[in-house]
Amino acid sequence: MNYGTLLISKAIEANDPNALLRFNIAEADLPTQGERKAFRYVMQYAEQHRGQAPTAEMVTNEVPDFQPDFNIEASYDYLAKNLKEQAAEREFIELVNGRIDPETNRQVKAPQLAEKFEAAQKSGDMGSFFEWLTKQAESLKMRTNVRNSVGTDIKRDIDKFKAEYENRKAGESFRIWRSKFDFINRAMGGYVSSNVYVIYGKSGRGKSAIALEEVVNCAMQGANVLIWSMEMGWYEVLVRLYVSISGSLGVTTATLNGVNMEAGFNSRDVRQGNLNEEFEAGFMEFLGQLNDILPGNITVRGVDDEDFGSRTLRDLKSDIIETKADVVLVDPFYYLDYEANTSKTAGGDAANTSQKLRRLAGHTKATIFALTQADEEDEKDSEDGPRELKLPQRKGVKKTKALLEDAALLIAVDTNAKEGRGMIGLNKGRDGGEGESAEIIYLPQIGVVKQPEAGEAAAAQFEF
Incomplete structure (x- = not known):
């Protein structure tokens, strides 16, 4: 399922482009060039028109290789979570196999995992390799984070407050x-x-x-x-x-x-x-x-x-x-x-x-x-x-x-x-x-x- 297309389409249909910000969607999360262009256009339009979304016709006219899909029943949260998991999976595959340009079918990025491992073996510093690997794992984990709201709402989140009160x-x-x-x-x-x-x-x-x-x-x-x-x-x-x-x-x-x-x-x-x-x-x-x-x-x-x-x-x-x-x-x-x-x-x-x-x-x-x-200060003993x-x-x-x-x-x-x-x-x-x-x-x-x-x-x- 193309979660990126569905998310952008849902934001257009609901006239809610800020949803893409609320759910922490970044351009790098999107797998295709068309989706990334559509994302940029929707966000730029919203910035210039007080948070309004462009119409579907405007988007397809501006980005011909993006086709909206309005048969959407899933929630923003579901779509965003799956999109980010797919993005993390692609990033992991790139670490292992490198990145292939789909248009030219040529490798444009070398596989870092094997390269780093080989360098650590030669230098005898496996600690630096494992430190790098840990950072990559943490980065991938962060990549899957979905933010669905800003802070804690004093009215809406009363149940959240009560639960924390009971925990305390x-x-x-x-x-x-x-x-x-x-x-x-x-x-x-x-x-x-x-x-x-x-x-x-x-x-x-x-x-x-x-x-x-x-x-x-x-x-x-x-x-x-x-x-x-x-x-x-x-x-x-x-x-x-x-x-x-x-x-x-x-x-x-x-x-x-x-x-x-x-x-x-x-x-x-x-x-x-x-x-x-x-x-x-x-x-x-x-x-x-x-x-x-x-x-x-x-x-x-x-x-x-x-x-x-x-x-x-x-x-x-x-x-x-x-x-x-x-x-x-x-x-x-x-x-x-x-x-x-x-x-x-x-x-x-x-x-x-x-x-x-x-x-x-x-x-x-x-x-x-x-x-x-x-800070040190000069001291003197008392007379006694x-x-x-x-x-x-x-x-x-x-x-x-x-x-x-x-x-x-x-x-x-x-x-x-x-x-x-x-x-x-x-x-x-x-x-x-x-x-x-x-x-x-x-x-x-x-x-x-x-x-x-x-x-x-x-x-x-x-x-x-």
Whole structure:
């Protein structure tokens, strides 16, 4: 069946040329020269005559090799879907066999599939071939997309709204992950799926530690977590994760300012494989029980993973789909392989990547934490010695200012591990909360990173 002819004819008969736009029909979807000429003529006529379609006689007079067919009972949606599937099939055949000019019966396009495969074999770079093949498959899939409306209609789509409301009520299409820090939950209600949250601070001030605490807390709520760690190796990340989890369980007891508190294994001893016999036995028992301890799961990509050479958003999307990730940590954002700078402006590559990361969160319905650095400032210790905790301002987001606009929440961090204290603040919240902050106990080396409870001191030297 000639779906292209039927679609154009239906648009002419119904005086609705905009239907071809609504259903995302492109000239390249049409198989014959006559249909493409008729398509161009109908669209140009509509543009010049306020959306009106030309008559059938006008079209056949202008394009003699196009013959309208008005015996049409099928819907636009049906015709458009089949037309696009046929177009994708033709494109696939061209990849495999090349393209033959029907008029001259000569090949005008070489078969790309065999050509690319042979080149990859010769160079020994099969990875690039598979990357190209994946792009072609995604392009073909996109080719079959049919858009039958623009956006969501506030009146017409009430049933669509009700269905989404019920899904959210059941927790199926919408999740809120509680923060480990109560003041964030009070201010924001937690972290919402399909959003990007940016955690930033100066170098060495605990950004990664705070982020790991948050994603561990999400995994404790049942989330599948994906961590892209582009500065730390996988072993270091796992040490931090295990210490954090053990701290939340209180496998050991520590004393701060004379107050006993639950703590975890010592990260330095775990990192160096230097736990004493008693603690090593306890640590191995803890690892053996991890399936029961952690309701969700955490997958780590470390900087030293051999298969972690490509760090594009396409790769990130693939990993999100593969791991079924609900929560994603990108540490740090500026180590991603940036998207092309299509705007040709300074910082355009980072800005384009930030925008597409936000879009990726929406498409995958994942909650994404992106880490970046704050601008450095000269600091001086106070007269009494200890450094004053100072949260970076929102204008201090370094590397890309686009994160300011694309993030649902900016979380500023400053810590002092030597003194066992820190501060977290909210500098921009799309849903409110700007200006909220809280001091925390900050002892990540033993898995204690939390808001202080009654009787606990947040700022004091800790001996261990």
